[in-house]
Structure formats: C-alpha cells, structure tokens
Amino acid sequence: MSEPNVLYTTEGSVATITLNRPTVLNALNRDLMLELRQCFERARDDANVRAIVLTGAGRGFASGADLGGGGGQRMDSGTTLRTLYHPVITMMREMPKPIVAAVNGVAAGAGMSLVMACDIILAGQSASFLQAFSRIGLIPDAGATWFLPRLVGDMRARALAILADQIPADEAQRLGIVWKVFADDQLMAEAGKMAGKLSTMPTRAYAMIKQTLNATHANSLADQLELEALLQTEAGRTEDFAEGVAAFREKRPAQFKGR
Template sequence: MSSILFTIENAVAHITFNRPEKYNAFNREMALLLQEKLDACQSKDVRCVYITGSGKAFCSGQDLEEVVDPNGPKIEHIVGEHYNPIITRIRKLAKPVVAAVNGVAAGAGANIALACDIVVASQNASFIQAFSKIGLIPDSGGTFFLPRLIGWQKASALMMLGDKVSAEEAERMGMIYKFFPAETFEEEAKKIARTLATMPTKGLTFTKMLLDNSFKNSYEDQLEDEENFQQRAGSTKDYKEGVDAFLQKRRPNFIGE
C-alpha cells in the first residue's frame, strides 16, 4: 500500500497518511509523496483539501528509525527537503486545507496540522510538541504558528515541557477550531470540507493570503492589501452570483471562479 492515499470526490481532495503500523510517521518516501499530492491539488478539479491519518494516529512525526539509519537522510535534509516544502505547499495552495486529526499528532505531525487553514480533531486525538524529549527544536513551522495560535507563554511551555494536549484542551486554548465526539468526528470533519468545496474558492484563497500577509504587515499595509484583494474578489463570477442569489432570495451556486 502507498504511504499516502489520494482521491478526489466532489471537488474535495482527500489525502490520508497511510503508515498505520508506524503511527503514520514520516519517512523520506512518504514526505516526498505528500509534496507530490499537494502539487496535484492545484488542479481546478480541487476546491478543498482534506488531510487525515489512517488507523489510530494522525501522524507521530518523523520515523526515528530512518534518522539513525547510516544510509538515511541527515537532519538538515529531513527539515529542508521534507518538512519545509510541505509547510510551504500547504500555505501557498490556493484553496482551503482542512486537517482532520483523528488520533495523536506529535512533532512534525502536530505542526503540519497546525499549518492548515482549519484544524478539527476527534475527542480521542492529542497534540504533542515532542521535540524536546529527544533534544531537538520544533520544526515544520511550529515556532511560527503555535505562539500565534495560543500565545507566547503557552507555546513556550508546551514546546519545552512536551506536554500532551487533549483535543478538548486544544479547542479551549485556540489551537484548533473544534473537536468532535469520536463517533461523529469523521462525518463532521468531512462536512466542513464539503462545505468549503462549494464556497467561493477565490474569495477563500484571498482570505488565506491576507491572513498570511498579516504576519508581516503593518496595519496600514494590511488595510491596503484588504482594499486590493477586495477589488479582486469583487471581479469574480462568484461575487456576482452571491449578490444575485441574495437579491433573488435563493441559494447561490458558486463555481470557484
């Protein structure tokens, strides 16, 4: 079986980490294949991306057996050629990305989830910044995204102490959007992805780009960017459809253009 499962259904690209016997830990083959599948999501046939894991885990991070293998990739290659390109692809992808965290998300697995646009979790899921346990630092964008999600103090403590955070606690502190009971999690998570796939894709993409820009902009720059992106959004077919549907008191039929 492939380490990454990939299907497209109703404009939603489903990406599933598929090394359940290893709790979906990344090796080089899996990391490069994920990059390939994220590139495939640039297709016009895809309007939302849904990422989850098979088995009991979402992703337990790096497969340490590969790290200690004398013939395996070095740490700088793992970060520079595996994880950094994955995070970059998720943030640059011109459509929303949903992380459906079905089980433990540890190390790089946790930070890949947190780089997505919307993160939901099963009640059975947990998040662990496991790096300090083996003398490493958080990678995969963790030091960038986590403090912005939950604040400096909380992020610093979780990264240094390596505490396990439950799905309920992750929602409470703003790390994730929502958690769901295990028995309804998959359907609720997929419902979010299906909804996003029927919405104005360009408008959602512009929103994603503005949020990224806000990390570096002054508020004056941000206001200027909002003006420019609003002009672009106002020239889309979906904007016209949205206004027409509102005035005609009917449901809009957005086409993502």
C-alpha cells in the first residue's frame, strides 16, 4: 500500500497536516491537492481541533507544481487552478481555526502560495522562498498575486514575481513574509508550541478576526467599521468572552473553550 500524499495527525487540540512526497520535495500534484483539501475539511469539521500546523516531510516544504507528472502540469492551467488549488486556498483563508505554517526547506511557486495562505508563518533557518513562475514563462498563481502585495508591498511584490529570486528565511522575515525564524531542529517544536497555545485561546474570536481581516481590502472604512461592530456583538455573546472577563476580575488564568 502506497504512502498517503498528505499525513494527518492530532495531538491534543492541534492537527498537524504534512505534505508527504519528500522524494520530489513535496511537489504538488492532483492527488496531493485533493488529499490536502480533505485534511483541511477534516480539521475544520472536528470540534476537538482548535489549531492547525501545516508543514512538509523531508528536506522541503513544497517545490511547487509537479511539472514531471501529469497531475501537476499547468498547460490547462485555468481548470487545474479552479478545481484543485482555489478550493484549498479559499478553505484555508476561511478556516475558523488558526493555521501555523512550519516552513522547512524550500517553498516555491504554489508551495509558497500555500504558505502565504496560513495565518502565522514560521520558518527554519534553511528555509527559502521563491516565486518560480516567471522562470518557466508563467505568472504567479494560487493566490500569490493577492498575498504578496499585502505582505511586502507593491514594489517588492513586483520584483519577487518578475525576478524570481530565491530568498532565504531571514530575508523573508525582513520583508514581512515570515513571522519568526528558528533553528531547523527547533522549528517543529516551536510550531507545535505556538499551535498548542493558540488551541487554548478564544478560537471563536480568532475565527472572527480572520473574517474581518479577509474583508478589509474590499471594504470601505464605513463597511469595515460596521463589520467590526456586528462581529464584536457576536464575540461579546460568547462563553469565551464571559470567561475572559471573569478570569480578569478574579485574577486567574482563563479557561477558554472556543465557544
């Protein structure tokens, strides 16, 4: 029986999703993307899961589309993107639970798009990031042209996309792509620690934070203020808010339940 293209494990309230084609640096093909979508659906629908870690097996996070196999070819790129990539990227951004990326090794092409779709991005010291598309006559996709300008600004996004330079983890952190960089042998422990902490926090509020941030670039200030007011009303009615206030008044650690 062949190994799954994506591994799914849970520990406590944290689900870890691991891209699992290490012999090809986790190149993205049809089967992997379908399994990845299933794993995110599983994490989304499991009430016991309150935070997610996304990483890659072996020496790399994801080297981009698998140009050596039929499932990853982009000669019918629009159909491939709409059916395989767009549902995953959309699901990640709409996921009502925080997603922590643990980038080990290279994240290139659509692999970098998967990273940027996460909420908090951690990287190992040897990680690198590459908008590889122009090297083979393509344009950035899987959300890259949406994420990059918002993370690094228009001028840097244009340079990264056009020049297709491979940038190391420290440079990615300086540009605003990565939140923190750790020694390679500490990356997964640190990602697990962060996800574990997030899973004990008011995750209903996290879901609403993601909703407001997703809307901010399309909304006017007035629309965004109204969305904040609507969601703050909803947040104020949660058990977590009541617990947070009670814990503050009683000078004790809060016990959030994500409700």
